[in-house]
Amino acid sequence: MGLTATDVDLFEASRPRLEAIAYRLLGSASEAEDAVQETFLRWQSTDRERLDVPEAWLTKVLTNLCLNQLTSARARRETYVGQWLPEPVLAGDPMLGPADTFEQRESVSIAVLTLMERLTPVERGVYVLREAFAYPHREIAQILDLTEASSQQIYHRAKQHLADGRARKAIDEAAARRIVEEFLEAAATGKTEPLLALLTDDVVAIGDGGGKVPARTSPFAGAMAVAKFVRGLVKPSEQKRAMVGGSVDLYAGVANGAPAVLAVVDGRVIGVLVLEVTEDGISAVLSAANPDKLGRADAYWNAEDHGKPLLTAW
Structure with missing residues:
Protein backbone atom coordinates (compact mmCIF):
# COMPACT_ATOMS: atom_id res chain seq x y z
CA MET A 1 0.00 0.00 0.00
CA GLY A 2 1.58 3.26 -1.14
CA LEU A 3 2.39 6.05 1.26
CA THR A 4 0.84 9.47 0.81
CA ALA A 5 2.65 12.65 1.75
CA THR A 6 0.35 12.86 4.77
CA ASP A 7 1.34 9.35 5.86
CA VAL A 8 5.02 10.22 5.60
CA ASP A 9 4.55 13.49 7.48
CA LEU A 10 2.67 11.75 10.27
CA PHE A 11 5.43 9.20 10.71
CA GLU A 12 8.21 11.81 10.58
CA ALA A 13 6.38 13.85 13.22
CA SER A 14 6.42 10.75 15.43
CA ARG A 15 10.04 9.79 14.71
CA PRO A 16 11.71 11.77 17.56
CA ARG A 17 9.35 10.25 20.13
CA LEU A 18 9.78 6.76 18.69
CA GLU A 19 13.58 7.08 18.66
CA ALA A 20 13.56 8.30 22.26
CA ILE A 21 11.44 5.35 23.38
CA ALA A 22 13.58 2.87 21.45
CA TYR A 23 16.83 4.27 22.84
CA ARG A 24 15.66 3.94 26.43
CA LEU A 25 14.44 0.41 25.76
CA LEU A 26 17.60 -0.78 23.99
CA GLY A 27 20.41 1.39 25.39
CA SER A 28 21.77 1.69 21.86
CA ALA A 29 21.28 4.60 19.47
CA SER A 30 22.13 2.52 16.39
CA GLU A 31 19.74 -0.27 17.40
CA ALA A 32 17.05 2.33 18.16
CA GLU A 33 17.43 3.76 14.65
CA ASP A 34 17.04 0.25 13.19
CA ALA A 35 13.92 -0.41 15.26
CA VAL A 36 12.34 2.86 14.12
CA GLN A 37 13.17 2.03 10.50
CA GLU A 38 11.52 -1.39 10.87
CA THR A 39 8.47 0.36 12.36
CA PHE A 40 8.37 2.60 9.27
CA LEU A 41 8.42 -0.45 6.98
CA ARG A 42 5.46 -1.91 8.88
CA TRP A 43 3.71 1.45 8.74
CA GLN A 44 4.21 1.41 4.99
CA SER A 45 2.69 -2.05 4.58
CA THR A 46 -0.30 -1.75 6.93
CA ASP A 47 -3.83 -0.62 6.10
CA ARG A 48 -3.52 2.83 7.62
CA GLU A 49 -7.14 3.79 6.92
CA ARG A 50 -8.24 1.26 9.54
CA LEU A 51 -6.15 2.81 12.29
CA ASP A 52 -8.16 4.95 14.70
CA VAL A 53 -5.10 6.39 16.45
CA PRO A 54 -1.99 6.04 14.25
CA GLU A 55 0.37 7.33 16.94
CA ALA A 56 -0.81 4.62 19.33
CA TRP A 57 -0.31 1.96 16.65
CA LEU A 58 3.21 3.18 15.94
CA THR A 59 4.09 3.16 19.65
CA LYS A 60 2.75 -0.37 20.09
CA VAL A 61 4.64 -1.74 17.07
CA LEU A 62 7.89 0.01 17.99
CA THR A 63 7.76 -1.01 21.66
CA ASN A 64 7.11 -4.67 20.92
CA LEU A 65 9.85 -4.75 18.28
CA CYS A 66 12.27 -3.42 20.89
CA LEU A 67 11.17 -5.88 23.57
CA ASN A 68 11.64 -8.78 21.16
CA GLN A 69 15.07 -7.42 20.27
CA LEU A 70 16.08 -7.19 23.93
CA THR A 71 16.04 -10.97 24.23
CA SER A 72 18.62 -11.41 21.47
CA ALA A 73 20.56 -8.36 22.68
CA ARG A 74 21.01 -9.98 26.08
CA ALA A 75 22.39 -13.10 24.45
CA ARG A 76 24.90 -10.97 22.53
CA ARG A 77 25.94 -9.11 25.67
CA GLU A 78 26.74 -12.39 27.41
CA THR A 79 29.54 -12.85 24.86
CA TYR A 80 30.45 -9.16 24.67
CA VAL A 81 34.18 -8.57 25.07
CA GLY A 82 34.88 -6.65 28.28
CA GLN A 83 32.45 -4.32 30.04
CA TRP A 84 29.22 -3.28 28.31
CA LEU A 85 27.95 0.31 28.61
CA PRO A 86 24.97 2.00 26.94
CA GLU A 87 25.73 4.08 23.87
CA PRO A 88 26.31 7.75 24.84
CA VAL A 89 24.03 10.39 23.32
CA LEU A 90 25.05 14.05 23.34
CA ALA A 91 22.99 17.02 24.53
CA GLY A 92 20.71 18.38 21.83
CA ASP A 93 20.07 15.02 20.22
CA PRO A 94 16.27 14.46 20.01
CA MET A 95 16.87 10.79 20.82
CA LEU A 96 17.25 11.86 24.47
CA GLY A 97 13.54 12.64 24.46
CA PRO A 98 11.67 14.69 27.07
CA ALA A 99 13.70 16.20 29.91
CA ASP A 100 11.15 18.34 31.70
CA THR A 101 11.08 16.33 34.93
CA PHE A 102 13.73 14.76 37.13
CA GLU A 103 12.33 11.30 36.33
CA GLN A 104 12.62 11.90 32.58
CA ARG A 105 16.21 13.09 32.89
CA GLU A 106 17.16 10.19 35.14
CA SER A 107 15.62 7.61 32.81
CA VAL A 108 18.17 8.45 30.12
CA SER A 109 21.25 8.66 32.33
CA ILE A 110 24.00 6.12 31.68
CA ALA A 111 23.60 4.87 35.25
CA VAL A 112 19.88 4.13 34.92
CA LEU A 113 20.22 2.70 31.41
CA THR A 114 22.83 0.33 32.82
CA LEU A 115 20.64 -0.59 35.78
CA MET A 116 17.74 -1.31 33.40
CA GLU A 117 19.73 -4.30 32.15
CA ARG A 118 18.53 -5.96 35.38
CA LEU A 119 14.91 -5.78 34.24
CA THR A 120 12.96 -8.23 32.14
CA PRO A 121 11.91 -6.85 28.74
CA VAL A 122 8.33 -6.31 29.94
CA GLU A 123 9.50 -4.57 33.13
CA ARG A 124 11.72 -2.32 31.04
CA GLY A 125 8.87 -1.52 28.66
CA VAL A 126 6.46 -0.60 31.43
CA TYR A 127 9.07 1.45 33.29
CA VAL A 128 10.15 3.45 30.23
CA LEU A 129 6.64 4.20 29.02
CA ARG A 130 5.47 5.26 32.47
CA GLU A 131 8.54 6.96 33.94
CA ALA A 132 9.92 8.72 30.87
CA PHE A 133 6.80 9.35 28.78
CA ALA A 134 4.04 9.46 31.42
CA TYR A 135 1.80 6.98 29.61
CA PRO A 136 -1.19 6.03 31.80
CA HIS A 137 -1.26 2.39 32.84
CA ARG A 138 -4.42 1.90 30.77
CA GLU A 139 -2.49 2.72 27.58
CA ILE A 140 0.60 0.77 28.63
CA ALA A 141 -1.61 -2.27 29.17
CA GLN A 142 -2.96 -1.93 25.62
CA ILE A 143 0.53 -1.50 24.14
CA LEU A 144 1.99 -4.53 25.95
CA ASP A 145 -1.16 -6.71 26.06
CA LEU A 146 -1.39 -6.61 29.85
CA THR A 147 -4.11 -5.83 32.33
CA GLU A 148 -4.01 -2.38 33.88
CA ALA A 149 -3.42 -3.93 37.32
CA SER A 150 -0.50 -5.96 35.98
CA SER A 151 1.04 -2.85 34.45
CA GLN A 152 0.89 -1.09 37.82
CA GLN A 153 2.45 -4.04 39.64
CA ILE A 154 5.22 -4.45 37.07
CA TYR A 155 6.02 -0.73 37.26
CA HIS A 156 6.41 -0.78 41.04
CA ARG A 157 8.54 -3.92 40.84
CA ALA A 158 10.78 -2.32 38.20
CA LYS A 159 11.27 0.79 40.35
CA GLN A 160 12.37 -1.41 43.25
CA HIS A 161 14.90 -3.19 41.04
CA LEU A 162 16.34 0.15 39.91
CA ALA A 163 16.68 1.76 43.34
CA ASP A 164 20.42 2.20 43.86
CA GLY A 165 20.22 4.51 46.86
CA ARG A 166 22.28 7.35 45.38
CA ALA A 167 20.73 10.45 43.89
CA ARG A 168 22.63 12.03 41.02
CA LYS A 169 23.15 15.77 40.93
CA ALA A 170 21.23 17.87 38.42
CA ILE A 171 23.74 19.44 36.03
CA ASP A 172 23.19 22.21 33.48
CA GLU A 173 25.52 22.72 30.53
CA ALA A 174 27.54 25.51 32.15
CA ALA A 175 28.02 23.50 35.35
CA ALA A 176 28.97 20.43 33.31
CA ARG A 177 31.69 22.37 31.53
CA ARG A 178 33.11 23.63 34.83
CA ILE A 179 33.20 20.07 36.19
CA VAL A 180 34.99 18.80 33.08
CA GLU A 181 37.48 21.69 33.20
CA GLU A 182 38.27 20.99 36.84
CA PHE A 183 38.52 17.25 36.16
CA LEU A 184 40.95 17.67 33.24
CA GLU A 185 42.99 20.29 35.07
CA ALA A 186 43.41 17.87 37.98
CA ALA A 187 44.27 14.99 35.63
CA ALA A 188 46.86 17.05 33.75
CA THR A 189 48.87 17.80 36.90
CA GLY A 190 50.29 14.28 36.82
CA LYS A 191 49.45 13.89 40.51
CA THR A 192 46.72 11.86 42.18
CA GLU A 193 45.88 14.31 45.00
CA PRO A 194 43.93 16.84 42.89
CA LEU A 195 41.86 14.01 41.41
CA LEU A 196 41.23 12.41 44.79
CA ALA A 197 39.62 15.67 45.91
CA LEU A 198 37.03 15.35 43.13
CA LEU A 199 36.18 11.67 43.52
CA THR A 200 33.95 9.85 46.00
CA ASP A 201 35.65 7.15 48.07
CA ASP A 202 33.71 4.40 46.28
CA VAL A 203 34.06 5.78 42.75
CA VAL A 204 34.28 3.26 39.89
CA ALA A 205 35.75 3.53 36.41
CA ILE A 206 34.37 1.35 33.62
CA GLY A 207 35.70 1.21 30.07
CA ASP A 208 33.81 -0.20 27.09
CA GLY A 209 36.04 -0.98 24.11
CA GLY A 210 33.95 -3.86 22.80
CA GLY A 211 37.10 -5.81 22.00
CA LYS A 212 37.92 -3.28 19.26
CA VAL A 213 39.75 -0.72 21.42
CA PRO A 214 41.95 -1.65 24.40
CA ALA A 215 39.97 -1.40 27.63
CA ARG A 216 40.27 -3.04 31.04
CA THR A 217 37.94 -6.03 31.28
CA SER A 218 37.04 -5.31 34.91
CA PRO A 219 36.21 -1.97 36.57
CA PHE A 220 38.62 0.11 38.61
CA ALA A 221 37.17 0.61 42.09
CA GLY A 222 38.07 3.13 44.77
CA ALA A 223 39.34 6.69 44.58
CA MET A 224 43.06 5.90 44.43
CA ALA A 225 42.71 3.28 41.69
CA VAL A 226 40.48 5.54 39.59
CA ALA A 227 42.74 8.57 40.11
CA LYS A 228 45.76 6.61 38.87
CA PHE A 229 43.76 5.36 35.88
CA VAL A 230 42.62 8.87 34.91
CA ARG A 231 46.09 10.31 35.40
CA GLY A 232 47.52 7.66 33.08
CA LEU A 233 44.73 8.25 30.57
CA VAL A 234 45.85 11.78 29.75
CA LYS A 235 49.59 11.15 30.04
CA PRO A 236 51.33 11.72 26.68
CA SER A 237 52.66 8.64 24.95
CA GLU A 238 53.99 7.94 21.45
CA GLN A 239 52.43 4.49 21.65
CA LYS A 240 49.00 6.00 22.31
CA ARG A 241 49.38 8.49 19.46
CA ALA A 242 50.32 5.68 17.09
CA THR A 278 26.52 13.19 43.12
CA GLU A 279 26.53 15.77 45.89
CA ASP A 280 29.61 13.99 47.28
CA GLY A 281 31.62 14.20 44.07
CA ILE A 282 32.28 12.15 40.94
CA SER A 283 30.98 8.64 41.65
CA ALA A 284 31.64 7.01 38.28
CA VAL A 285 33.91 7.53 35.28
CA LEU A 286 32.36 5.71 32.31
CA SER A 287 34.31 5.61 29.07
CA ALA A 288 32.76 4.50 25.77
CA ALA A 289 35.42 3.80 23.16
CA ASN A 290 33.86 1.04 21.07
CA PRO A 291 33.66 2.69 17.62
CA ASP A 292 30.34 0.93 16.97
CA LYS A 293 28.83 3.07 19.73
CA LEU A 294 30.17 6.46 18.67
CA GLY A 295 28.65 7.09 15.25
CA ARG A 296 25.70 9.16 16.39
CA ALA A 297 27.74 11.09 18.96
CA ASP A 298 30.31 11.88 16.28
CA ALA A 299 27.62 13.14 13.89
CA TYR A 300 26.05 15.45 16.48
CA TRP A 301 29.38 16.70 17.76
CA ASN A 302 30.51 17.62 14.25
CA ALA A 303 27.23 19.41 13.57
CA GLU A 304 27.89 21.89 16.41
CA ASP A 305 30.44 24.64 17.00
CA HIS A 306 32.65 23.22 19.73
CA GLY A 307 35.38 25.83 20.02
CA LYS A 308 38.89 25.04 21.12
CA PRO A 309 39.86 21.89 23.07
CA LEU A 310 40.41 22.17 26.80
CA LEU A 311 43.45 19.94 26.59
CA THR A 312 45.52 18.16 23.96
CA ALA A 313 46.68 14.81 25.27
CA TRP A 314 48.94 12.04 23.99
Whole structure:
Protein backbone atom coordinates (compact mmCIF):
# COMPACT_ATOMS: atom_id res chain seq x y z
CA MET A 1 0.00 0.00 0.00
CA GLY A 2 1.58 3.26 -1.14
CA LEU A 3 2.39 6.05 1.26
CA THR A 4 0.84 9.47 0.81
CA ALA A 5 2.65 12.65 1.75
CA THR A 6 0.35 12.86 4.77
CA ASP A 7 1.34 9.35 5.86
CA VAL A 8 5.02 10.22 5.60
CA ASP A 9 4.55 13.49 7.48
CA LEU A 10 2.67 11.75 10.27
CA PHE A 11 5.43 9.20 10.71
CA GLU A 12 8.21 11.81 10.58
CA ALA A 13 6.38 13.85 13.22
CA SER A 14 6.42 10.75 15.43
CA ARG A 15 10.04 9.79 14.71
CA PRO A 16 11.71 11.77 17.56
CA ARG A 17 9.35 10.25 20.13
CA LEU A 18 9.78 6.76 18.69
CA GLU A 19 13.58 7.08 18.66
CA ALA A 20 13.56 8.30 22.26
CA ILE A 21 11.44 5.35 23.38
CA ALA A 22 13.58 2.87 21.45
CA TYR A 23 16.83 4.27 22.84
CA ARG A 24 15.66 3.94 26.43
CA LEU A 25 14.44 0.41 25.76
CA LEU A 26 17.60 -0.78 23.99
CA GLY A 27 20.41 1.39 25.39
CA SER A 28 21.77 1.69 21.86
CA ALA A 29 21.28 4.60 19.47
CA SER A 30 22.13 2.52 16.39
CA GLU A 31 19.74 -0.27 17.40
CA ALA A 32 17.05 2.33 18.16
CA GLU A 33 17.43 3.76 14.65
CA ASP A 34 17.04 0.25 13.19
CA ALA A 35 13.92 -0.41 15.26
CA VAL A 36 12.34 2.86 14.12
CA GLN A 37 13.17 2.03 10.50
CA GLU A 38 11.52 -1.39 10.87
CA THR A 39 8.47 0.36 12.36
CA PHE A 40 8.37 2.60 9.27
CA LEU A 41 8.42 -0.45 6.98
CA ARG A 42 5.46 -1.91 8.88
CA TRP A 43 3.71 1.45 8.74
CA GLN A 44 4.21 1.41 4.99
CA SER A 45 2.69 -2.05 4.58
CA THR A 46 -0.30 -1.75 6.93
CA ASP A 47 -3.83 -0.62 6.10
CA ARG A 48 -3.52 2.83 7.62
CA GLU A 49 -7.14 3.79 6.92
CA ARG A 50 -8.24 1.26 9.54
CA LEU A 51 -6.15 2.81 12.29
CA ASP A 52 -8.16 4.95 14.70
CA VAL A 53 -5.10 6.39 16.45
CA PRO A 54 -1.99 6.04 14.25
CA GLU A 55 0.37 7.33 16.94
CA ALA A 56 -0.81 4.62 19.33
CA TRP A 57 -0.31 1.96 16.65
CA LEU A 58 3.21 3.18 15.94
CA THR A 59 4.09 3.16 19.65
CA LYS A 60 2.75 -0.37 20.09
CA VAL A 61 4.64 -1.74 17.07
CA LEU A 62 7.89 0.01 17.99
CA THR A 63 7.76 -1.01 21.66
CA ASN A 64 7.11 -4.67 20.92
CA LEU A 65 9.85 -4.75 18.28
CA CYS A 66 12.27 -3.42 20.89
CA LEU A 67 11.17 -5.88 23.57
CA ASN A 68 11.64 -8.78 21.16
CA GLN A 69 15.07 -7.42 20.27
CA LEU A 70 16.08 -7.19 23.93
CA THR A 71 16.04 -10.97 24.23
CA SER A 72 18.62 -11.41 21.47
CA ALA A 73 20.56 -8.36 22.68
CA ARG A 74 21.01 -9.98 26.08
CA ALA A 75 22.39 -13.10 24.45
CA ARG A 76 24.90 -10.97 22.53
CA ARG A 77 25.94 -9.11 25.67
CA GLU A 78 26.74 -12.39 27.41
CA THR A 79 29.54 -12.85 24.86
CA TYR A 80 30.45 -9.16 24.67
CA VAL A 81 34.18 -8.57 25.07
CA GLY A 82 34.88 -6.65 28.28
CA GLN A 83 32.45 -4.32 30.04
CA TRP A 84 29.22 -3.28 28.31
CA LEU A 85 27.95 0.31 28.61
CA PRO A 86 24.97 2.00 26.94
CA GLU A 87 25.73 4.08 23.87
CA PRO A 88 26.31 7.75 24.84
CA VAL A 89 24.03 10.39 23.32
CA LEU A 90 25.05 14.05 23.34
CA ALA A 91 22.99 17.02 24.53
CA GLY A 92 20.71 18.38 21.83
CA ASP A 93 20.07 15.02 20.22
CA PRO A 94 16.27 14.46 20.01
CA MET A 95 16.87 10.79 20.82
CA LEU A 96 17.25 11.86 24.47
CA GLY A 97 13.54 12.64 24.46
CA PRO A 98 11.67 14.69 27.07
CA ALA A 99 13.70 16.20 29.91
CA ASP A 100 11.15 18.34 31.70
CA THR A 101 11.08 16.33 34.93
CA PHE A 102 13.73 14.76 37.13
CA GLU A 103 12.33 11.30 36.33
CA GLN A 104 12.62 11.90 32.58
CA ARG A 105 16.21 13.09 32.89
CA GLU A 106 17.16 10.19 35.14
CA SER A 107 15.62 7.61 32.81
CA VAL A 108 18.17 8.45 30.12
CA SER A 109 21.25 8.66 32.33
CA ILE A 110 24.00 6.12 31.68
CA ALA A 111 23.60 4.87 35.25
CA VAL A 112 19.88 4.13 34.92
CA LEU A 113 20.22 2.70 31.41
CA THR A 114 22.83 0.33 32.82
CA LEU A 115 20.64 -0.59 35.78
CA MET A 116 17.74 -1.31 33.40
CA GLU A 117 19.73 -4.30 32.15
CA ARG A 118 18.53 -5.96 35.38
CA LEU A 119 14.91 -5.78 34.24
CA THR A 120 12.96 -8.23 32.14
CA PRO A 121 11.91 -6.85 28.74
CA VAL A 122 8.33 -6.31 29.94
CA GLU A 123 9.50 -4.57 33.13
CA ARG A 124 11.72 -2.32 31.04
CA GLY A 125 8.87 -1.52 28.66
CA VAL A 126 6.46 -0.60 31.43
CA TYR A 127 9.07 1.45 33.29
CA VAL A 128 10.15 3.45 30.23
CA LEU A 129 6.64 4.20 29.02
CA ARG A 130 5.47 5.26 32.47
CA GLU A 131 8.54 6.96 33.94
CA ALA A 132 9.92 8.72 30.87
CA PHE A 133 6.80 9.35 28.78
CA ALA A 134 4.04 9.46 31.42
CA TYR A 135 1.80 6.98 29.61
CA PRO A 136 -1.19 6.03 31.80
CA HIS A 137 -1.26 2.39 32.84
CA ARG A 138 -4.42 1.90 30.77
CA GLU A 139 -2.49 2.72 27.58
CA ILE A 140 0.60 0.77 28.63
CA ALA A 141 -1.61 -2.27 29.17
CA GLN A 142 -2.96 -1.93 25.62
CA ILE A 143 0.53 -1.50 24.14
CA LEU A 144 1.99 -4.53 25.95
CA ASP A 145 -1.16 -6.71 26.06
CA LEU A 146 -1.39 -6.61 29.85
CA THR A 147 -4.11 -5.83 32.33
CA GLU A 148 -4.01 -2.38 33.88
CA ALA A 149 -3.42 -3.93 37.32
CA SER A 150 -0.50 -5.96 35.98
CA SER A 151 1.04 -2.85 34.45
CA GLN A 152 0.89 -1.09 37.82
CA GLN A 153 2.45 -4.04 39.64
CA ILE A 154 5.22 -4.45 37.07
CA TYR A 155 6.02 -0.73 37.26
CA HIS A 156 6.41 -0.78 41.04
CA ARG A 157 8.54 -3.92 40.84
CA ALA A 158 10.78 -2.32 38.20
CA LYS A 159 11.27 0.79 40.35
CA GLN A 160 12.37 -1.41 43.25
CA HIS A 161 14.90 -3.19 41.04
CA LEU A 162 16.34 0.15 39.91
CA ALA A 163 16.68 1.76 43.34
CA ASP A 164 20.42 2.20 43.86
CA GLY A 165 20.22 4.51 46.86
CA ARG A 166 22.28 7.35 45.38
CA ALA A 167 20.73 10.45 43.89
CA ARG A 168 22.63 12.03 41.02
CA LYS A 169 23.15 15.77 40.93
CA ALA A 170 21.23 17.87 38.42
CA ILE A 171 23.74 19.44 36.03
CA ASP A 172 23.19 22.21 33.48
CA GLU A 173 25.52 22.72 30.53
CA ALA A 174 27.54 25.51 32.15
CA ALA A 175 28.02 23.50 35.35
CA ALA A 176 28.97 20.43 33.31
CA ARG A 177 31.69 22.37 31.53
CA ARG A 178 33.11 23.63 34.83
CA ILE A 179 33.20 20.07 36.19
CA VAL A 180 34.99 18.80 33.08
CA GLU A 181 37.48 21.69 33.20
CA GLU A 182 38.27 20.99 36.84
CA PHE A 183 38.52 17.25 36.16
CA LEU A 184 40.95 17.67 33.24
CA GLU A 185 42.99 20.29 35.07
CA ALA A 186 43.41 17.87 37.98
CA ALA A 187 44.27 14.99 35.63
CA ALA A 188 46.86 17.05 33.75
CA THR A 189 48.87 17.80 36.90
CA GLY A 190 50.29 14.28 36.82
CA LYS A 191 49.45 13.89 40.51
CA THR A 192 46.72 11.86 42.18
CA GLU A 193 45.88 14.31 45.00
CA PRO A 194 43.93 16.84 42.89
CA LEU A 195 41.86 14.01 41.41
CA LEU A 196 41.23 12.41 44.79
CA ALA A 197 39.62 15.67 45.91
CA LEU A 198 37.03 15.35 43.13
CA LEU A 199 36.18 11.67 43.52
CA THR A 200 33.95 9.85 46.00
CA ASP A 201 35.65 7.15 48.07
CA ASP A 202 33.71 4.40 46.28
CA VAL A 203 34.06 5.78 42.75
CA VAL A 204 34.28 3.26 39.89
CA ALA A 205 35.75 3.53 36.41
CA ILE A 206 34.37 1.35 33.62
CA GLY A 207 35.70 1.21 30.07
CA ASP A 208 33.81 -0.20 27.09
CA GLY A 209 36.04 -0.98 24.11
CA GLY A 210 33.95 -3.86 22.80
CA GLY A 211 37.10 -5.81 22.00
CA LYS A 212 37.92 -3.28 19.26
CA VAL A 213 39.75 -0.72 21.42
CA PRO A 214 41.95 -1.65 24.40
CA ALA A 215 39.97 -1.40 27.63
CA ARG A 216 40.27 -3.04 31.04
CA THR A 217 37.94 -6.03 31.28
CA SER A 218 37.04 -5.31 34.91
CA PRO A 219 36.21 -1.97 36.57
CA PHE A 220 38.62 0.11 38.61
CA ALA A 221 37.17 0.61 42.09
CA GLY A 222 38.07 3.13 44.77
CA ALA A 223 39.34 6.69 44.58
CA MET A 224 43.06 5.90 44.43
CA ALA A 225 42.71 3.28 41.69
CA VAL A 226 40.48 5.54 39.59
CA ALA A 227 42.74 8.57 40.11
CA LYS A 228 45.76 6.61 38.87
CA PHE A 229 43.76 5.36 35.88
CA VAL A 230 42.62 8.87 34.91
CA ARG A 231 46.09 10.31 35.40
CA GLY A 232 47.52 7.66 33.08
CA LEU A 233 44.73 8.25 30.57
CA VAL A 234 45.85 11.78 29.75
CA LYS A 235 49.59 11.15 30.04
CA PRO A 236 51.33 11.72 26.68
CA SER A 237 52.66 8.64 24.95
CA GLU A 238 53.99 7.94 21.45
CA GLN A 239 52.43 4.49 21.65
CA LYS A 240 49.00 6.00 22.31
CA ARG A 241 49.38 8.49 19.46
CA ALA A 242 50.32 5.68 17.09
CA MET A 243 47.34 3.64 18.23
CA VAL A 244 44.75 6.36 17.47
CA GLY A 245 46.55 8.03 14.56
CA GLY A 246 47.51 11.35 16.14
CA SER A 247 47.18 13.61 19.15
CA VAL A 248 43.90 13.57 21.05
CA ASP A 249 42.02 16.81 21.68
CA LEU A 250 39.78 16.77 24.76
CA TYR A 251 36.57 18.84 24.80
CA ALA A 252 33.86 19.45 27.38
CA GLY A 253 30.39 18.20 26.57
CA VAL A 254 27.21 16.76 28.03
CA ALA A 255 26.15 13.18 27.38
CA ASN A 256 22.94 11.66 28.75
CA GLY A 257 22.56 14.64 31.05
CA ALA A 258 26.00 14.27 32.65
CA PRO A 259 29.32 16.09 32.21
CA ALA A 260 31.39 14.40 29.52
CA VAL A 261 34.88 14.54 28.07
CA LEU A 262 34.95 14.04 24.30
CA ALA A 263 38.19 12.67 22.87
CA VAL A 264 38.66 13.78 19.26
CA VAL A 265 41.31 12.93 16.65
CA ASP A 266 41.25 14.88 13.35
CA GLY A 267 37.61 15.85 13.86
CA ARG A 268 36.47 12.32 14.73
CA VAL A 269 35.10 11.40 18.16
CA ILE A 270 37.04 8.34 19.36
CA GLY A 271 35.78 8.26 22.92
CA VAL A 272 33.21 9.73 25.32
CA LEU A 273 34.06 9.80 29.03
CA VAL A 274 30.90 10.35 31.09
CA LEU A 275 31.22 11.63 34.68
CA GLU A 276 28.40 10.60 37.01
CA VAL A 277 28.19 13.29 39.70
CA THR A 278 26.52 13.19 43.12
CA GLU A 279 26.53 15.77 45.89
CA ASP A 280 29.61 13.99 47.28
CA GLY A 281 31.62 14.20 44.07
CA ILE A 282 32.28 12.15 40.94
CA SER A 283 30.98 8.64 41.65
CA ALA A 284 31.64 7.01 38.28
CA VAL A 285 33.91 7.53 35.28
CA LEU A 286 32.36 5.71 32.31
CA SER A 287 34.31 5.61 29.07
CA ALA A 288 32.76 4.50 25.77
CA ALA A 289 35.42 3.80 23.16
CA ASN A 290 33.86 1.04 21.07
CA PRO A 291 33.66 2.69 17.62
CA ASP A 292 30.34 0.93 16.97
CA LYS A 293 28.83 3.07 19.73
CA LEU A 294 30.17 6.46 18.67
CA GLY A 295 28.65 7.09 15.25
CA ARG A 296 25.70 9.16 16.39
CA ALA A 297 27.74 11.09 18.96
CA ASP A 298 30.31 11.88 16.28
CA ALA A 299 27.62 13.14 13.89
CA TYR A 300 26.05 15.45 16.48
CA TRP A 301 29.38 16.70 17.76
CA ASN A 302 30.51 17.62 14.25
CA ALA A 303 27.23 19.41 13.57
CA GLU A 304 27.89 21.89 16.41
CA ASP A 305 30.44 24.64 17.00
CA HIS A 306 32.65 23.22 19.73
CA GLY A 307 35.38 25.83 20.02
CA LYS A 308 38.89 25.04 21.12
CA PRO A 309 39.86 21.89 23.07
CA LEU A 310 40.41 22.17 26.80
CA LEU A 311 43.45 19.94 26.59
CA THR A 312 45.52 18.16 23.96
CA ALA A 313 46.68 14.81 25.27
CA TRP A 314 48.94 12.04 23.99
